[in-house]
Amino acid sequence: MTEHEQPPIDNKQRWQPLSPRFLPRMLASKVLFALAIAVAAPVAASFTGGALVIPAWAWALLPAYLIAQLAVLPPAIRRSGYALREEDLQFRDGLFVHRRKAVPLRRVQHVETSRSPLDRVFGLSTIKLYTAAAGSGNLTIHGLDVATANRLRHHIVERVRGEATADE
Amino acid sequence: MSDTRWRRVSPLSVVFYLAELARTAVRQIIQLAVPAAAVMAGTGGFTVGRLYAFGIFVLLLAMVIAVARYATFRYSIGEQSIIIQSGVLSKNQLNIQYDRIQAINDSQNLLYRLFNIVDLQLDTPGSNESEAHLPAVSPQIAASLRDKVQTAGNRRTQQLSDDEPGRDEPQAAIIHSLGTLDMLKIGLSSRRVLVLFAVIPWLWDTVGERLASSSTPQRVIAGTTAALGNVTGLGGTGSATFAVVIAVLLLAALSVAAAMLRFNGFRLMESQGSFTSKAGLLTVRSHAVATRKIQCLTLRQSMMLGFFDGVRITAFPAASHRQEGGPFTIPFASRQRATELAHGLWGNDCRNLSLSPVVGDYQPVDSRYRVHLFLRHGLAPAVVLSSLLLFVSDFTPGQLMAGTLTGCLFLGLAAIGAQRKHRRFGVQVSGKDIAVRSGFVGWQIDSFPARKVQAVDIEQTMLQRRRGLANLRLSLASRTIVIPYISLTLAQALAEKILATIADDARHWI
Numbered sequence: 159m160t161e162h163e164q165p166p167i168d169n170k171q172r173w174q175p176l177s178p179r180f181l182p183r184m185l186a187s188k189v190l191f192a193l194a195i196a197v198a199a200p201v202a203a204s205f206t207g208g209a210l211v212i213p214a215w216a217w218a219l220l221p222a223y224l225i226a227q228l229a230v231l232p233p234a235i236r237r238s239g240y241a242l243r244e245e246d247l248q249f250r251d252g253l254f255v256h257r258r259k260a261v262p263l264r265r266v267q268h269v270e271t272s273r274s275p276l277d278r279v280f281g282l283s284t285i286k287l288y289t290a291a292a293g294s295g296n297l298t299i300h301g302l303d304v305a306t307a308n309r310l311r312h313h314i315v316e317r318v319r320g321e322a323t324a325d326e
Numbered sequence: 327m328s329d330t331r332w333r334r335v336s337p338l339s340v341v342f343y344l345a346e347l348a349r350t351a352v353r354q355i356i357q358l359a360v361p362a363a364a365v366m367a368g369t370g371g372f373t374v375g376r377l378y379a380f381g382i383f384v385l386l387l388a389m390v391i392a393v394a395r396y397a398t399f400r401y402s403i404g405e406q407s408i409i410i411q412s413g414v415l416s417k418n419q420l421n422i423q424y425d426r427i428q429a430i431n432d433s434q435n436l437l438y439r440l441f442n443i444v445d446l447q448l449d450t451p452g453s454n455e456s457e458a459h460l461p462a463v464s465p466q467i468a469a470s471l472r473d474k475v476q477t478a479g480n481r482r483t484q485q486l487s488d489d490e491p492g493r494d495e496p497q498a499a500i501i502h503s504l505g506t507l508d509m510l511k512i513g514l515s516s517r518r519v520l521v522l523f524a525v526i527p528w529l530w531d532t533v534g535e536r537l538a539s540s541s542t543p544q545r546v547i548a549g550t551t552a553a554l555g556n557v558t559g560l561g562g563t564g565s566a567t568f569a570v571v572i573a574v575l576l577l578a579a580l581s582v583a584a585a586m587l588r589f590n591g592f593r594l595m596e597s598q599g600s601f602t603s604k605a606g607l608l609t610v611r612s613h614a615v616a617t618r619k620i621q622c623l624t625l626r627q628s629m630m631l632g633f634f635d636g637v638r639i640t641a642f643p644a645a646s647h648r649q650e651g652g653p654f655t656i657p658f659a660s661r662q663r664a665t666e667l668a669h670g671l672w673g674n675d676c677r678n679l680s681l682s683p684v685v686g687d688y689q690p691v692d693s694r695y696r697v698h699l700f701l702r703h704g705l706a707p708a709v710v711l712s713s714l715l716l717f718v719s720d721f722t723p724g725q726l727m728a729g730t731l732t733g734c735l736f737l738g739l740a741a742i743g744a745q746r747k748h749r750r751f752g753v754q755v756s757g758k759d760i761a762v763r764s765g766f767v768g769w770q771i772d773s774f775p776a777r778k779v780q781a782v783d784i785e786q787t788m789l790q791r792r793r794g795l796a797n798l799r800l801s802l803a804s805r806t807i808v809i810p811y812i813s814l815t816l817a818q819a820l821a822e823k824i825l826a827t828i829a830d831d832a833r834h835w836i
Contacts, residue, residue, distance in 0.1 A: 244829075245825065245828070245829035246825055246829075252785070254787070254788055255785055255786065255787050255788075256785065256786045256791065257783060257784070257785045257786075258783070258784045258785075259781060259782070259783045260781065260782045260783075260821060260825055261780075261781045262779075262780075262781075262825055262828040262829065264828055264829070264835075265779075265780045265781065265828065265835065289780040289781055289801070289803075290644050290780055290803035290835075290836070291780035291781055291801035291802055291803050291806065293801075293806075294781070294783070294799065294801045294806045295780040295781040295801035295802075295803075295806075296781075297781065
């Protein structure tokens with residue numbers, strides 16, 4: 159499937175799930191974060207010359223953090239999804255606070271796709287839509303397959319170009 | 327044919343660059359002081375001669391940088407865009423299409439007035455600060471740029487056929503002006519004065535206490551108030567009152583002076599679908615905005631403005647909140663005049679919206695909004711603060727009683743505040759336009775056409791889900807408007823209506 163193929167436009171707003179590889183990618187990032195803390199904390203403590211001692215119970219926080227992530231991430235990712243409609247791109251996420259964002263394609267200023275090293279390992283990509291309302295008006299969708307992200311980007315860029323040509 | 331040759335700004339821009347360097351140095355004072363002190367200490371310590379030499383070196387360096395920046399700054403005014411080249415070490419070239427320019431703001435300080443040049447800022451959307459800045463150019467250049475931006479705007483407007491006929495009067499007509507009495511009202515309505523009224527009890531206590539004690543540091547104050555007593559013929563308490571009154575009057579006068587400095591001789595002019603304001607005592611600032619570029623318009627009446635039956639109007643073009651010129655402001659107008667001016671600023675948009683706080687079909691938000699406000703701004707801070715205080719210190723039963731009473735008083739005020747805010751909050755939807763009314767002591771109305779919305783968010787907390795409520799967040803290019811605690815059905819309907827309006831409306835948002 160190439161990026162020039164039309165992404166599925168669904169005006170009935172059926173939510174498309176994120177890539178199934180997004181969950182292992184997120185879990186991997188949490189594990190790496192916990193490992194970084196586990197390595198950095200004793201190193202930082204050694205620089206204080208014994209003034210800072212990490213209590214034994216503090217080490218229990220790391221597995222607790224990982225267990226909490228394991229409990230929260232799967233339902234959160236299951237709930238996340240996007241819907242490309244004729245005139246807008248919608249995205250929903252959030253486990254405790256449900257959020258649904260819609261960005262009209264006519265309001266998109268530019269589109270960006272990016273891939274972190276971990277994204278590259280798992281074959282994922284992130285797409286970001288920028289509007290003139292910087293900050294709250296931008297839409298970021300993590301955890302898309304590379305092909306899906308490229309198709310979305312291509313579709314939106316073509317649409318924005320079409321609007322610009324119509325304006326002229 | 328337009329003159330597209332490369333031009334330089336006035337050599338006086340060197341003064342601007344020096345001032346900018348000085349501002350940067352003040353901002354980075356700590357980062358600069360540490361290496362400077364290290365160099366001084368490492369090369370034999372601080373002496374007066376060395377400090378002078380260092381000062382002269384810094385001044386010369388600043389002069390060289392300022393002159394180099396002037397020498398490398400060039401601009402060219404083309405038919406469709408302005409090109410700006412700048413940079414001493416790295417070269418930058420900016421090409422800004424005229425139809426992207428939101429507003430052209432110019433200002434003249436005393437020096438610039440003497441040489442008849444202006445400092446010109448071109449506001450564009452999506453940039454964190456004024457993207458294009460011409461530090462010292464002639465007023466003719468400013469006028470020529472305004473014409474080009476206006477022409478570009480009109481061309482687009484004509485293409486899109488979205489503007490009303492008969493808005494092409496060539497001369498700018500003054501439609502609103504402010505006099506000296508208005509400066510007094512603006513000054514006295516400033517938040518500075520409000521803060522002042524809040525600190526009067528504290529001032530009273532402080533002066534009273536210092537009169538009672540006569541320890542060394544307070545002798546001057548005690549002496550001053552005693553002298554005031556002699557002059558005014560008043561006793562201790564009387565002179566304390568006099569001192570407080572003088573302080574209040576002095577600060578109020580300062581606030582009025584600040585209003586005069588900024589808004590003296592305020593004139594609002596309209597020409598060809600754009601509005602220009604001109605005001606200032608020493609530095610005269612001119613701020614222009616095209617009607618079609620306004621994203622959101624706010625009418626605000628604070629408690630003090632309400633006392634004078636005045637309203638402040640603020641028009642927000644895209645990204646104006648992040649730019650130096652800021653939003654377009656009409657600092658004072660009577661309530662009725664403000665409504666007329668606001669409709670004038672909107673042009674063809676928001677015609678059917680009532681921009682009055684009392685007239686219009688404002689739908690209230692759910693009553694649980696006041697519970698949310700009370701929990702967030704009343705109970706939560708009270709619990710956190712009292713827990714912290716109890717944790718860090720032991721209190722006597724008397725202090726505990728006083729603390730509890732203060733806490734109860736605070737919670738009572740928070741409850742009243744939450745109730746008032748909830749009652750003031752309302753949403754008015756008229757056709758394709760939206761107005762949101764809010765306020766606590768005064769009121770504020772934010773109005774905007776649905777087609778200017780950039781993104782729509784619906785969010786639900788767990789509690790809101792149980793009650794079928796949601797917050798609707800509308801992101802505009804100038805600011806974000808949140809409509810809290812409306813039913814999920816209404817939030818979804820509004821979101822769909824806004825998205826449909828954007829899809830159907832061929833007019834560009836900018």
